[in-house]
Amino acid sequence: MANTLKLEIVTPDAKTYSEDVDMVTLPAVEGEMGIYPQHVPLMTQIVSGEVAVRKDGRDYFLAVGEGFVEITGERVAIMTDMAIRAENIDEAKAEEARRRAEARLAERLDDEESAMVSAALAHSLAQLKVKRRHHS
Amino acid sequence: MPSTRDIRRRIRSVKNTAQITKAMQMVASSKMRRAQQAALAGRPYANLMNEVLAEVAASIGDFIHPLMEKREVRKRALIMVSTDKGLCGGLNSNLAREAAKFDKDATLYISAGRKGAQFVARTKRQLTAEFTYKDAPLFSEARAISHFARDLFTDGKVDQVDILYTSFISTLNQKPEIIPFLPVGEIKGVGANVHDEQPLAKGTLEFQFEPGVGDVLGALLPHYLNFRVYQVLLEAKASEHSARMVAMKNATDNAKQIIKDLTLEYNKLRQANITKELLEITTAAMAMG
Numbered sequence: 554m555a556n557t558l559k560l561e562i563v564t565p566d567a568k569t570y571s572e573d574v575d576m577v578t579l580p581a582v583e584g585e586m587g588i589y590p591q592h593v594p595l596m597t598q599i600v601s602g603e604v605a606v607r608k609d610g611r612d613y614f615l616a617v618g619e620g621f622v623e624i625t626g627e628r629v630a631i632m633t634d635m636a637i638r639a640e641n642i643d644e645a646k647a648e649e650a651r652r653r654a655e656a657r658l659a660e661r662l663d664d665e666e667s668a669m670v671s672a673a674l675a676h677s678l679a680q681l682k683v684k685r686r687h688h689s
Numbered sequence: 690m691p692s693t694r695d696i697r698r699r700i701r702s703v704k705n706t707a708q709i710t711k712a713m714q715m716v717a718s719s720k721m722r723r724a725q726q727a728a729l730a731g732r733p734y735a736n737l738m739n740e741v742l743a744e745v746a747a748s749i750g751d752f753i754h755p756l757m758e759k760r761e762v763r764k765r766a767l768i769m770v771s772t773d774k775g776l777c778g779g780l781n782s783n784l785a786r787e788a789a790k791f792d793k794d795a796t797l798y799i800s801a802g803r804k805g806a807q808f809v810a811r812t813k814r815q816l817t818a819e820f821t822y823k824d825a826p827l828f829s830e831a832r833a834i835s836h837f838a839r840d841l842f843t844d845g846k847v848d849q850v851d852i853l854y855t856s857f858i859s860t861l862n863q864k865p866e867i868i869p870f871l872p873v874g875e876i877k878g879v880g881a882n883v884h885d886e887q888p889l890a891k892g893t894l895e896f897q898f899e900p901g902v903g904d905v906l907g908a909l910l911p912h913y914l915n916f917r918v919y920q921v922l923l924e925a926k927a928s929e930h931s932a933r934m935v936a937m938k939n940a941t942d943n944a945k946q947i948i949k950d951l952t953l954e955y956n957k958l959r960q961a962n963i964t965k966e967l968l969e970i971t972t973a974a975m976a977m978g
Contacts, residue, residue, distance in 0.1 A: 561737065565828070565916065568733045583899060596745055597899040598908055621909055623741045623896075630737055665829070 558590050560606060562615065562631045569636040570606075570615065577629050578605040579622060588629055595624040599633065601675040603683045614639040616683040618676050635676050642684045651677040693962065696955040700948055707944035713776070714937035720824060721860070721930035727825065728857055728920075728927040735920045742913055745906075746873075748896045754906045755843055756914070757873045766797040766817070766847040768838060768870065768918070770854035770925045771805030773821065777929055778936035780855055780863065781808070787853055787865045797847060801834055801922065817841070822922050831919035839914060842871045854921045855928035861935060863928035870917065873910055 560577055562570035577588045580602030599620050606613045620633030654674035662670065746757075769788055771781050781804045788798070788805070793814055800806040801820045809816040818837055822830045841847045850871040855863045898905045 563734045563737050565731055565734045565919070567730055581899065594748075594896045595899060596741075596896045596905050596909075598905060621741070621905075621912070623744070630741060632734060632738055632741070669829070 556590050558588065558592075559628045560631075561628065562604070562617070562633065562636045564633060564636050569638075572608065574606050574608040576607040579629075579631070580604070580617075581622070588624055591626045592624050594626070595622075597622050597624075599631065601635070601672075601679040603679065603686075604631070604636075614683050614686075616642060616676075616679040618672065618679065634672070635679075637680060639683050642680045644681065644684045647677045647680040647684065651681060691958075693955060693958050696951055696958065700951045700955065703944050703947050703951065707941055707948065710937045710940040710944060714934055714941055717930050717934035717937055721927070721934050723825070724923070724927040724930045725857070725860075728923040731920050731923050735916065738913055738916060742873075742909070745896055745909070749902055749906070752902050752906070754873075754903070754910055756839065756871060756910045759872050759874065760848040762848045764795055764797065764847045765791070765849040765851065766799055766838060766841055767791055768799045768801065768834065768850065768852045769805040769809070770852065770921055771800065771802035771808070772925075772929045773803045775804065776936060777933035778939075780929060780932040781805075783865045784808075784853060784855060787867060797841070799834065799838060802925075822926075824926065826919065826922035826926060828915070828919050831922055832915045835911075835915045835918040838870060838918075839911065852918070852921055854925045855932075857924045857927040857931065860931045863932055868921075870914065873914070 557573040557575060558577060560570060560572060560574045561568070575590075579586055579588070580599050582598045582600055586597075599617065599622055601618045602616075604615045604617050606615070616635070616637050616639070617631065617633045618635035620631060622632075623630045651674060654670050654677060657670045658667065658674065767788065769784065771784050775781065784805065785808045788808065789812065793812075797815050797817045798805075798809045799818050799820070800809060800816060801822055803819075803821070806816060806819040820830065820834050820837075838850045842850055849869075851867050852870050853865065853867050856866040857863055
């Protein structure tokens, strides 16, 4: 019986993460969700936020954007438009991106643009959240 | 018999051409590297998406999403992904040959790239929309195309949508290819390596959905389709730049060969002229003496 999960996180630009882990916590649409090995097969959506990974007794964190998750007993596959490891987040940059996105949202935008800016804002907020929680 | 001056002029003009094609080759090759990288980087995501959707599709049972509805095909649409500019070898004419196989009256063409639109207009086919995409295709451009095709399908204006694009195999090899787009049925990958693989395994797992099948598929399918178009655009760009680079390299090589031949001819002619002049001088000297 497998007692690890294969966690794969891919974005359109690259495969960000692919390792065997003990547990994954992810921000599903209906609330945080903790996944252990042998989980029932499940398909759900995630919102932008923080993914926590437990591996060999240590916790690792990533900031992710919106996307989809496929969970089987042995594998968690996350498809999202952004995934950055906590240690790679540039706080100053994320903060600046947040301010820029907020300023843009204050302007009048059509639906398409405002959806894009909201997504960008959610991305930077997720990054900031992950960074501040664990490194301040 | 051309004079030496004519030949000199021709050599100069061919040299200029060679310089231009060489420059275009350089530009294409640097763009090619970027486009190839982008196309290859997108593949893991596309593959995973395909895998997931294949598994999910097998386990949803009787649920039919509007985008998966199979209807009798009376009208169909073809998304034709071509280039904006020429000078890329046989790429666009190969595409056009494939596109011409579709029934003229029952097919609506959606073109991405100017060359495709020109072909459709020239052959008096029905062009419903023309989209453009940049050298580095944006996801929003792909979304616009996918959205348009989806609307056609859900409004019942067409019963099937296919994509025609140039699949990127290697720098020297690209192939026009038709892949199904709508309705979402059997899931097949985009890209060169998919042909060697066996059809994606049908899941044996019963998936649960959260919040519900309708919600998850409602979000997943459009995203899947958008991304499919995006990946197609990336592949098409990689193909375009590769084809252009190869075409320009051939042009440069040909120009160099012509310069070589012309130079040889020029030297021969020059030599002949000198010999003739010498002959004239000596004959004149002999006549005088």
